[in-house]
Amino acid sequence: MSDKQTLPEKEVEWVARLAYISLTPDETKNYADDLSRVLDYIGELQKVDTSQTEETRQITGLKDIMAKDKVEPTVIDRETYLEQAPMQEQGFIKVKSVFNRE
């Protein structure tokens, strides 16, 4: 990770696919540069010796936070929820068919 490298565009396309985003060739190239810079920074961080450092999973100091199994009534009604969605139909949130994507 010492030498600066550009992330292959194939990798960028793969990440875009996982996020269901379509990119133009220009965007792909730009993201390759941007993401490479992020990776370079991670490369810098990786130079730090952490062999003696305990893993930080969280920083709140809280533990064993659990709720009682009790139903709380919903304060927002369905209409309000559905209004936030771009499309709705018969009480459902309506989205583009998952079978005809891309």
Next chain:
Amino acid sequence: MNEKYEAVIGLEIHVQLDTKSKMFSRADNASEMAEPNTNVLPLCMGYPGTLPVINGQAIEFGIQGALALGCKINPMPRFDRKNYFYPDLPKGYQISQFFHPVGEHGKVKVDYLAGDRKTKKEFEVGITRLHLEEDAGKLVHTKDATLVDLNRCGTPLAEIVTEPDIKSPEEARAFLQELQRIVRVIGISKADMEKGHMRCDANVSVRPKGQTEFGTKIEVKNINSFKFVEKALAYEIGRQIEVLEGGGALEQSTRGWDEKSGTTVEQRGKEGSIDYRYFPEPDLPPIYVDQKDIEAAQKKMPEMPSQLRARAEQAGLSYNRIAELQDGNKLALAVAVLDTNSKLEAKLVANWVDKFDKEGDLIKFLETVVENNLSATAAQKYFETGEIQTGTGDIEIKKIVGDVLISEKDTVERYKNGEEKLFGYLVGQVMAKTQGRAEPALVARILRERLTK
């Protein structure tokens, strides 16, 4: 199945936990009959600014489930994010457990009644892990769109993964049925497959007998009833053998069971090879499970179905009878009665347990039957009318048979000279004298004994 091959099967079962609220929010978990999107809180909708809070009951259920499957409990179970984009999960990731599940390294011994309804068969299945996670929403596909109902989104699930120890569709079904009984007896799930409380995927491969390395693994999804488990696996095993026998090669893939055609159908991959990019869930503070709590949970564990069956066998019940009573949910009652009443015959208890729900009522009834030496017919009459009709016991019938043999002397002579059809007439005469109260089979047996003397 082709004799040259053997099947290797591992199962992944999702069990819906019977909590009142969801895994990470206090939205109502009873969504079966609810109108779409009515059991949702902002967390279920994936709104920004919402935070998950673990349902303590779900953790307890997970520990109980893991213990019942013989798993070692992780002192620090952790939750992780499983990232994927799909409309059934609006926040873009599922909170699951990848690195540190609730329980690991379990083992379940299964005994079951084979297809011939006579033989008892036994096998053992290793449990790789039991982990907790939240369910996704439900999608309904219309012609031009996908409709999303997020009621089920966030419902707590225990995912149970087995080792590839299962060798036939019959064993797979037996294991699933045993798992259903286990989670029901410990009370963590209603485990109704038809209602989707228990969902099963299977990893299936075949290999020539004697080969140690595994064949190509195919995942079969969407097997949602006990019947389909057997059918789908039998079909898939046959299909794989056919491909190999035809000189073809199998490719690792996912197939869905299609009920209508009775076949498994190749499914289009969701996103090619899957890349979930798991990482520890930062929104949940860690939980620690005390050894003391594990021991307390272990102590509270009810009798497992296999232990109950073993006790039933000791009490003298035949294995096929045990299986029958178990299917009818009457085995525990039968064993309880036999345990406290060693004088009662196992078969008699098994014959009547179906008709009673309370132990005391069944015992009282059976004691009356035994004390009065009632035949099956008389016992049935007593059950229906509450009246005890005497005169149908062995001794009484023997006496009537004796009388009939004297009064029907000529007929008896003709019978002995070869007119065998007269036997029925003689039975009829005895029956008439008991006003039809005697059991015909018993009359026939006693009559035959006397006639062959």
